[in-house]
Amino acid sequence: xxxxxxxxxxxxxxxxxxxxxxxxISLDAALDFFYHSQVYQLIRDGxxxxxxxxxxxxxxxxxxxxxxxxxxxR
Numbered sequence: 001x002x003x004x005x006x007x008x009x010x011x012x013x014x015x016x017x018x019x020x021x022x023x024x025i026s027l028d029a030a031l032d033f034f035y036h037s038q039v040y041q042l043i044r045d046g047x048x049x050x051x052x053x054x055x056x057x058x059x060x061x062x063x064x065x066x067x068x069x070x071x072x073x074r
Contacts, residue, residue: 003051008043011051011058018059023066037065 003011012034020030034040039061043050050058 003046008051011043011055012040014055015058015062018055019062019066022059022063033066033071034062037062039065 016027016030016034019034020027023030025033039050039058042048043058053061
């Protein structure tokens with residue numbers, strides 16, 4: 001299933017904001033990380049209906065990917 005591109009853009013912005021707050025990083029840094037992440041690729045490609053997951057869930061997935069890449073000091 002593919003999602004409406006406009007709705008996806010809104011979803012992306014909410015997930016990026018949530019992720020930035022969680023990690024206490026700038027929106028620019030969160031935006032850059034998001035668009036280079038596996039999470040973004042999965043959502044964009046419609047894998048497992050990731051776009052249907054909650055914003056908090058997707059932000060948590062980003063947080064895990066961020067930590068795995070050693071980007072977090074936490």
